[in-house]
Amino acid sequence: MNENEGINRRVIQWFPGHMTKTLRLMEVEIKNVDCVLQILDARIPLSSLNPELERITASKPHLYLLNKADLADPAITKQWLHYFQSAGAGCLAMDSKQRGGAGAVKAPIERELSALLARRRNRGMVGARIHVMVVGIPNVGKSTFINNLAGSARAKAANRPGVTRGKQWITVDEFDLMDMPGVLWKKFDSLEVATHLAFIGSIKDDILDIEELACGLLSSVRSIYPTQLLERYKLGEDALALPPYDLLQAIARKRGMLVSGGEADTERAATMLVGEFRASKWGRISLERPPQRQPEADFDGEEGEDVAQDDD
Numbered sequence: 001m002n003e004n005e006g007i008n009r010r011v012i013q014w015f016p017g018h019m020t021k022t023l024r025l026m027e028v029e030i031k032n033v034d035c036v037l038q039i040l041d042a043r044i045p046l047s048s049l050n051p052e053l054e055r056i057t058a059s060k061p062h063l064y065l066l067n068k069a070d071l072a073d074p075a076i077t078k079q080w081l082h083y084f085q086s087a088g089a090g091c092l093a094m095d096s097k098q099r100g101g102a103g104a105v106k107a108p109i110e111r112e113l114s115a116l117l118a119r120r121r122n123r124g125m126v127g128a129r130i131h132v133m134v135v136g137i138p139n140v141g142k143s144t145f146i147n148n149l150a151g152s153a154r155a156k157a158a159n160r161p162g163v164t165r166g167k168q169w170i171t172v173d174e175f176d177l178m179d180m181p182g183v184l185w186k187k188f189d190s191l192e193v194a195t196h197l198a199f200i201g202s203i204k205d206d207i208l209d210i211e212e213l214a215c216g217l218l219s220s221v222r223s224i225y226p227t228q229l230l231e232r233y234k235l236g237e238d239a240l241a242l243p244p245y246d247l248l249q250a251i252a253r254k255r256g257m258l259v260s261g262g263e264a265d266t267e268r269a270a271t272m273l274v275g276e277f278r279a280s281k282w283g284r285i286s287l288e289r290p291p292q293r294q295p296e297a298d299f300d301g302e303e304g305e306d307v308a309q310d311d312d
């Protein structure tokens, strides 16, 4: 592993053409929607919040979904809900794999749009449909969420980034939902953000150094969830003091992953570690905590704000 080939140098380059196209499409289509659902990953709510998507969709009411909440630490997810809500942003925790769970979003959407819906009623516009754009980073669960709401697999979903490639409208009751391809950053300013996105599988693995990724994951998780790590890999407490690459080697040996000559097979162990983390075999883990001080929220609105909207 070359230390100059950190994951940051690789990940900043993954902004394929379909992401540029998606941003342009969003700029056009945003005029045709009533509200935006931005899907975040409950394990990394801030790193999964794409500022470019915020900018493009800022003119419309927003709701944030902390998706994959089943993989995150429930106590921390509660703190995140409070964090978003206390900044006046509508926010819901979501497990899009749980049958019927997505229905919980309907009432909050209608709440966000109460002024618009009241205006429509006053004008006798019965049956007018609610247009919702679903946006987020790759692999965060946008299509799975829409399928859950629809009650059937209408949008293609799979466990890798870059599955959805063009816009698709999906009709569910009074809602028209627009599924969108996931979008990353043209250039990452923060190594931490890029690393967190790589951990959860939002960046194509082919361009990442898997050992670097596993070492990063080990060094993040051992400081916040040491017990889960030690229990999963049957390690003694002294393992926590090892440099990450030595810890990776120790785990490889514990699992009997050796190459000829008895050396630890760190590449195989790294692939196993990253896969197990993503499959939540280490338990429910949140990699980010809400900042102590309320930042100048760049997510929208004041509580109860009556956002001006177009009717058509």
Ligand SMILES: Nc1nc2c(ncn2[C@@H]2O[C@H](COP(=O)(O)OP(=O)(O)OP(=O)(O)O)[C@@H](O)[C@H]2O)c(=O)[nH]1
Pocket (backbone or CB within 6 Å): 067, 068, 069, 070, 071, 094, 095, 096, 097, 098, 136, 137, 138, 139, 140, 141, 142, 143, 144, 145, 156, 157, 158, 159, 160, 161, 162, 163, 164, 165, 180, 181, 182, 183
């Ligand atoms: N555990 C868990 N897995 C989820 C959840 N939502 C989605 N997934 C899984 O995450 C993976 C990605 O889901 P998709 O719906 O394809 O994600 P997407 O955001 O549409 O991805 P792109 O189209 O590539 O941008 C799939 O394996 C889903 O089964 C969730 O709430 N919990």
Ligand SMILES: [Mg+2]
Pocket (backbone or CB within 6 Å): 142, 143, 144, 156, 157, 163, 164, 179, 180, 181, 182
């Ligand atoms: Mg998709």
